[in-house]
Amino acid sequence: MSPGEEEKSLPPPERWPRASKFALSAFAAAVAELVTFPLDLTKTRLQVQGEAAVDRSGAAAGRAAPYRGMLRTAAGVVQEEGLWKLWQGATPAVYRHIVYSGVRMVAYEHLRDSVLGRAEDESFPFWKAVVGGMSAGAIGQFFASPTDLVKVQMQMEGKRKLEGKPLRFRGVHHAFLKILSEGGIRGLWAGWVPNVQRAALVNMGDLTTYDSVKHFLLLNTPLVDNSVTHSVASCCSGLVAAVLGTPADVVKTRIMNQPRDKQGRGLLYKSSTDCLIQTVQGEGFMSLYKGFIPTWMRM
Secondary structure: OOHHHHHHHOOHHHHOHHHHHHHHHHHHHHHHHHHHHHHHHHHHHHHOOOOHHHHHHOOOOOOOOOOOOHHHHHHHHHHHHOHHHHHOOHHHHHHHHHHHHHHHHHHHHHHHHHHHOOOOOOOOOHHHHHHHHHHHHHHHHHHHHHHHHHHHHHHOHHHHHHOOOOOOOOOHHHHHHHHHHHHHHHHHOOOHHHHHHHHHHHHHHHHHHHHHHHHHHHHHOOOOOOHHHHHHHHHHHHHHHHHHHHHHHHHHHHHHHOOEOOOOOEOOOOOHHHHHHHHHHHHOHHHHHOOHHHHHHHO
């Protein structure tokens, strides 16, 4: 059998390992996204509650929403908008995972094999894994940022309708085209800076904490390497990732959701730093952790 015939006889995962890995990871991520998406929508709604910049602009005059926690916010969406509105914006979220997973996987493997390099014994040092994971996550998030922008804006459409404001979009593709026509290519990347920061911080917290907690439990407790140990380590790594990433996520959500002029420029915030300062000054430091519980639960 010739080499070409032998290659054709191999199963698809062996013939196209990277493509198969990408397809499987994207599918798994999409399923996980759809299952947990109501938490994401609830988180987004919580992150814009009591937004000081909106109150100062007068855009929310007479329409101040009651402060509600995670459960009351989710229940309010169901009662006021309908059950299926908990999945509003799920389509661009799936698009985001396909782009993010693919770019991150390719970037990480390139960084591991060609930039950072393995050790002489072919192992990959922990610090290099952290640097590679943070960098690959940031690169993947940069390319996926337009889908995040559309997702956030679509998640807020139900709230706009309740406030008597006109809906911005008829669907996902209309959203992309409208944002592109109003703000150009740059408009699609509104809020990319805190978005990339969040991805890097979440990857750092996740990677470093998971291994550290797992090794600590195996060395200092009666636990063995089983599902219980993995679950505890995952909960701890998710907690650290949420603590590190939530402030950047709040800033990202507010930057992406703010009203814009005809040139696509934000009317409430000049930059991510301006949003951060206004949020802390107007609402206090802990406002940077609005939506923390659903964020942690999704991790």
